[in-house]
Amino acid sequence: MNKQDFNDGLLGFLDASPTPFHATQNMCGMLRNAGFLELDEVEKWELEEGQKYFVTRNDSSVIAFTFPHAKEYVMVGTHTDSPNLKLKPNPIIEEHGVVRFGVENYGGMLLSTWFDRDLSLAGRISYLDSENMIKDTLVDVKKPIAIIPSLAIHLDDKANKDKTINKQTDISPISTCQEDFDFNEFLKEQLMACGVKDVKKLYANELSFYDTQKASFVGIKDEFITSARIDNLISCYVGLLSICSVDNTKAMMFIANDHEEVGSETTSGAGGSFLENTLKRVFSDYEEFVQVVRSSVLISCDNAHAIHPNFPSKHDTNHMPKINKGVVIKTNANQRYATTSKMAARFKNVADGVGESYQEFVTRSDMGCGSTIGPITATRLGIDTLDVGVPTWAMHSIREVCGGDDAHSLYKILVAF
Numbered sequence: 001m002n003k004q005d006f007n008d009g010l011l012g013f014l015d016a017s018p019t020p021f022h023a024t025q026n027m028c029g030m031l032r033n034a035g036f037l038e039l040d041e042v043e044k045w046e047l048e049e050g051q052k053y054f055v056t057r058n059d060s061s062v063i064a065f066t067f068p069h070a071k072e073y074v075m076v077g078t079h080t081d082s083p084n085l086k087l088k089p090n091p092i093i094e095e096h097g098v099v100r101f102g103v104e105n106y107g108g109m110l111l112s113t114w115f116d117r118d119l120s121l122a123g124r125i126s127y128l129d130s131e132n133m134i135k136d137t138l139v140d141v142k143k144p145i146a147i148i149p150s151l152a153i154h155l156d157d158k159a160n161k162d163k164t165i166n167k168q169t170d171i172s173p174i175s176t177c178q179e180d181f182d183f184n185e186f187l188k189e190q191l192m193a194c195g196v197k198d199v200k201k202l203y204a205n206e207l208s209f210y211d212t213q214k215a216s217f218v219g220i221k222d223e224f225i226t227s228a229r230i231d232n233l234i235s236c237y238v239g240l241l242s243i244c245s246v247d248n249t250k251a252m253m254f255i256a257n258d259h260e261e262v263g264s265e266t267t268s269g270a271g272g273s274f275l276e277n278t279l280k281r282v283f284s285d286y287e288e289f290v291q292v293v294r295s296s297v298l299i300s301c302d303n304a305h306a307i308h309p310n311f312p313s314k315h316d317t318n319h320m321p322k323i324n325k326g327v328v329i330k331t332n333a334n335q336r337y338a339t340t341s342k343m344a345a346r347f348k349n350v351a352d353g354v355g356e357s358y359q360e361f362v363t364r365s366d367m368g369c370g371s372t373i374g375p376i377t378a379t380r381l382g383i384d385t386l387d388v389g390v391p392t393w394a395m396h397s398i399r400e401v402c403g404g405d406d407a408h409s410l411y412k413i414l415v416a417f
Contacts, residue, residue, distance in 0.1 A: 086209075231303040
């Protein structure tokens with residue numbers, strides 16, 4: 001796949017995936033189109049050698065794998081979630097002539113970037129139908145329905161100096177002046193738009209606000225890609241295309257977990273049992289399971305911090321990854337990243353073999369370091385792991401930036417593995 005087609009598909013995937021639920025739904029559709037067969041966790045699995053399969057959990061995590069006669073798997077791990085504003089269960093706040101939505105911060109958000117954006121709402125709604133069956137449906141309002149207006153500079157003379165944001169009072173999206181706004185009716189309208197007419201009772205929802213501005217190319221020569229949720233949907237897209245591109249005889253597995261941004265300690269997160277359960281069902285003999293884990297490798301793909309030209313002092317002098325200069329290998333002495341010298345050498349060798357560049361990242365010794373699913377999965381399974389990522393600016397902003405070359409480069413390296 002050439003770089004232009006790859007990036008055009010990436011932009012479409014970013015736009016179509018406002019929540020982990022939608023990202024997972026879209027990936028499942030792409031897997032089906034590539035000939036993968038869907039498995040159900042509550043049913044008995046009868047796997048056939050030479051086939052390829054996928055399975056989901058919580059509608060927000062997915063694992064896909066080939067099933068050849070081989071035990072040395074290349075696994076690619078990513079996560080589907082991004083920082084956002086999630087609706088509270090009873091979200092409506094009516095005062096001062098408007099209706100606001102009560103929201104809760106999900107993950108380490110860069111809150112200042114959420115002001116003055118055209119926001120829409122998407123996620124999952126659970127309801128009871130006329131046959132007393134609980135159903136779930138994904139919805140996406142798509143049109144802008146809310147905004148968080150900044151306070152005018154005239155009313156806050158410290159706005160450009162030491163502005164702080166109160167997560168409870170300052171960041172509530174304003175939606176309407178309608179005095180008789182009925183939130184449940186609004187949800188039913190969204191279900192109707194999805195073809196759901198049989199709603200006896202609304203029970204619960206997991207809905208998130210998102211920026212309606214589309215992903216786009218930026219730069220004199222379209223050098224950059226800017227979008228919401230680049231962290232970490234770009235890795236999901238790369239990993240998914242990689243496993244869809246390999247031959248059925250190649251042993252490969254793709255894992256996209258939810259909840260990385262809040263610690264991964266959930267049933268569908270990397271700290272849960274999803275991957276381990278899947279591997280033990282594929283390799284039911286314990287000896288075989290251990291052999292597969294110890295002979296396989298996991299490439300944890302999550303975005304890396306590119307050097308910000310306006311803030312170069314935030315990086316270690318010898319570890320300043322640049323946009324469009326190659327995939328970043330992430331290392332941390334305290335194991336916040338799982339990279340070992342052995343795994344780094346293997347990755348570099350494969351990259352050299354296909355003529356792709358790579359860079360090194362170590363955070364400054366006097367600054368904290370984020371983490372990924374890499375150390376979590378390595379600890380839970382005992383699998384040799386490497387942390388890599390696409391260099392990115394404005395990570396955890398409502399609109400992030402990466403290069404137009406780096407994701408395609410990572411794709412070529414993963415396929416070469």
